[in-house]
Amino acid sequence: MDLSPLDRVAESVLGGKEEETRHEVLTALGAGVAPRRVLEEGLLAAMDEVGVRFREGEMTVPEVVLAAKAMQSGLEVLRPLLRDEENRGKGTVLTVTVEGDLHDLGVKLVGMMLEASGFEVINMGVDVPAQAIVDKVKEVNPRILALSAMLTTTMKNMKQVVDLLREEGLEERVVIMVGGVPLSPEIARKLGAHYSADAGEAVDVAKRLLGL
Ligand code: B12
Numbered sequence: 001m002d003l004s005p006l007d008r009v010a011e012s013v014l015g016g017k018e019e020e021t022r023h024e025v026l027t028a029l030g031a032g033v034a035p036r037r038v039l040e041e042g043l044l045a046a047m048d049e050v051g052v053r054f055r056e057g058e059m060t061v062p063e064v065v066l067a068a069k070a071m072q073s074g075l076e077v078l079r080p081l082l083r084d085e086e087n088r089g090k091g092t093v094l095t096v097t098v099e100g101d102l103h104d105l106g107v108k109l110v111g112m113m114l115e116a117s118g119f120e121v122i123n124m125g126v127d128v129p130a131q132a133i134v135d136k137v138k139e140v141n142p143r144i145l146a147l148s149a150m151l152t153t154t155m156k157n158m159k160q161v162v163d164l165l166r167e168e169g170l171e172e173r174v175v176i177m178v179g180g181v182p183l184s185p186e187i188a189r190k191l192g193a194h195y196s197a198d199a200g201e202a203v204d205v206a207k208r209l210l211g212l
Contacts, residue, residue, distance in 0.1 A: 005031050009042030009074065014049060016066025018073040025074045035081040043074045047105065068105055075112065082116040090117070090212055091143035094174075096124035096133055098157040103150035106180060106199075110146060113199040114206060119144075130160040137165065137174055144206055145174045147193070152182045162191050175209045177202065 003011065005028035012020040021043075028038050050067045053059040059067070095111045097104055104126045111121040124136055137145060145165075149155040158178055165171050176193040179202060188195035194209060196202035206212075 005033055006038065006042045006045075009038060010046035010049070013043060013046035013067050013070045013074065014053075016063060016070050018070045021070040021074040022077055025077045029077075029081070035078050039075075039078055039082070043071050043078075044109075047071055071105060072108075075108070079112055079115075082112060090119045090207070091210060092120045092122060092140060093144040093146055093206065094122050094124065094133075094136060094140060094142040095146040095148070096128050096136075097126040097148045097150075098133075098154055098161065099127055099129045100157060101149050101151055101154035102126045103148070103180070106150065107146065107148035110148070110179065110196075110199045110202045113203050114146075117203045117207070119206065130157065130164045133161050134164045134168060134170065137170055138168075142174060143210060144177055146177045146179070146202070148178075149180045149182065155180070155182045155187070158191060158193070162193065177205060177209070 005024065009021065009024045009028055012024045025038055025042070028042060029035065046067070050059060050064055054064050093111070093114050095107050097107050108123065111123050115121045122140055122142065124133065133145070133147075147158050147161060149158055162171075162176060165174070165176075171192070176191070177196060178188050178191060178193040179196050183195055185195045194205055196205045
């Protein structure tokens with residue numbers, strides 16, 4: 001069966017093949033597919049399918065890790081193409097996955113889309129304790145702090161960060177955005193933060209929050 005370039009990108013992610021994913025992304029771009037379509041209909045479509053297969057027990061954790069790495073390698077190819085150089089200078093966003101949580105693909109994608117829209121993004125990585133996040137806020141003075149949690153159990157660590165920011169009198173200095181599978185607009189509101197369901201929405205919310 002003849003697969004389309006986007007299907008081949010998705011298949012290589014599902015198969016956890018880093019080198020092949022890079023190759024298929026380049027092939028799709030070479031065939032004239034727009035970078036954003038390669039992202040959405042190739043890489044992200046594959047990760048949706050990974051989620052379904054993982055839930056249904058058709059994929060194991062090591063297989064999911066390999067798929068995540070393959071997706072990452074594809075993202076790296078797309079990163080410079082998604083960046084809009086003319087759009088620089090909207091302000092700094094500090095992105096981070098809270099303590100206990102190792103999921104980083106979503107927050108990296110949010111960072112990449114924000115970068116593509118002209119924000120400067122600093123990513124602190126995964127499993128970062130509240131105090132380290134607050135210290136970094138003091139150091140780099142971002143306009144937005146973007147917190148990610150993918151586990152119901154680590155979502156509570158977002159509250160620790162917000163409480164600590166308040167204790168240190170920093171809440172007025174930074175706008176807090178949150179996202180990840182267990183989050184909802186209601187939970188975000190209780191935290192005093194702003195919710196986005198995905199990376200595209202995160203860009204709209206960030207622009208709105210900063211009045212851009
Ligand atoms: C890949 C994956 C992993 C990989 C992570 C690799 C990596 N480098 O990130 C590995 C294998 C390591 C992993 C481990 C685990 N995982 Co996991 N994982 C997933 C999976 C399949 C896909 C997540 C993903 O990367 N999606 C692709 C990205 C692009 O999308 P996204 O993450 O949803 O992000 C988007 C939005 O959520 C939003 N967003 C995310 N963050 C932020 C932040 C801000 C500020 C904003 C505005 C928006 C935003 O925008 C993003 C882009 O559009 C999900 C299932 C799913 N459908 O989500 C489970 C899932 C998140 N994992 C789950 C579980 C249970 C685990 C483990 C406990 C499994 C285990 N038994 O060991 C461990 C926990 C490890 C830990 N301590 O963190 C559960 C969580 C359930 C829950 N509610 O608590 C899920 C939902 C699977 C399930 N249905 O059971 N996992």
